[in-house]
Amino acid sequence: MPKVSQAHLDSRRQQIIDAARACFAAHGFARTSMPDLVEASGLSVGAIYRYFKGKDEIIAAICEQASQAFPAELTAESIHDFLQHIRTLAREEDHARLVAQIYAEAAVAPSLAALVHRQLAEMREAVVALLPDHKRAHAERIAEAFVTLCHGYTQQLAVRGDLDPAPFTAALIAIIES
Numbered sequence: 001m002p003k004v005s006q007a008h009l010d011s012r013r014q015q016i017i018d019a020a021r022a023c024f025a026a027h028g029f030a031r032t033s034m035p036d037l038v039e040a041s042g043l044s045v046g047a048i049y050r051y052f053k054g055k056d057e058i059i060a061a062i063c064e065q066a067s068q069a070f071p072a073e074l075t076a077e078s079i080h081d082f083l084q085h086i087r088t089l090a091r092e093e094d095h096a097r098l099v100a101q102i103y104a105e106a107a108v109a110p111s112l113a114a115l116v117h118r119q120l121a122e123m124r125e126a127v128v129a130l131l132p133d134h135k136r137a138h139a140e141r142i143a144e145a146f147v148t149l150c151h152g153y154t155q156q157l158a159v160r161g162d163l164d165p166a167p168f169t170a171a172l173i174a175i176i177e178s
Contacts, residue, residue: 012043012047012051013051013061015041015042015043016037016041016043016047016048016051016052016058017058017061017062017065018041019037019040019041019042020032020037020040020041020055020058020059020062021062021093021098022040022094023036023037023040024059024062024098024101025093025094025095025097025098025101026094026097028101028104029055029059029101029104029105032055034048034054034055037055037058056109056111056112059102059105059109059112060111060112060115062098062102063102063112063115063116063119064115066119069082069085070082070123070126071130072130073130074127074130074131074176076169076173079169079172079173080165080166080169082150083150083153083165083168083169083172084165086150086153086154086157086165087157087162087163087165090154090157090158090162091162095154096154096155096157096158097158099151099154099155099158100154100155100158100159102116103116103155120147120151123147123150124140124143124144124146124147125143127139127142127143127146127147128140128142128143131143131176135176138178142175142176142178145175146172146175146176149168149171149172149175150168150172152168153165153168
């Protein structure tokens with residue numbers, strides 16, 4: 001029997017993650033069954049279980065892939081671009097609805113909560129690292145507020161639909177400049 005290449009294995013794994021991301025965003029974790037994932041991915045149950053032990057592992061894999069093009073500097077333009085990126089992901093990939101599902105699941109799943117906690121801490125650390133020296137005394141509080149507002153914008157997109165990032169950008173700039 002010929003050996004399957006790593007590229008093929010990686011492609012199949014990504015196929016499962018992409019199908020799960022769409023199903024979870026549309027229907028939530030609780031309302032998405034393994035047969036739903038089989039149908040959406042076009043793979044067999046056995047193929048899915050080759051890569052993941054169950055939905056919890058798939059959810060964790062989705063979280064691990066999450067990247068939101070965090071800005072390299074904290075200017076009005078870069079923050080607006082960052083929020084616009086989040087808005088685009090919400091429109092094109094239902095990302096905001098997926099994040100809402102992840103947060104809800106993290107509230108009851110300790111292992112997922114730990115993963116989300118780590119990602120939020122990394123985002124806060126990124127904010128702290130970008131703050132000017134004269135803001136260091138309040139860096140932790142600024143970072144906490146910044147991250148909370150960014151995630152609040154994502155949650156608002158999930159519930160309210162498409163929202164202009166301008167007022168959120170202004171609020172984030174106000175937090176940084178406070």
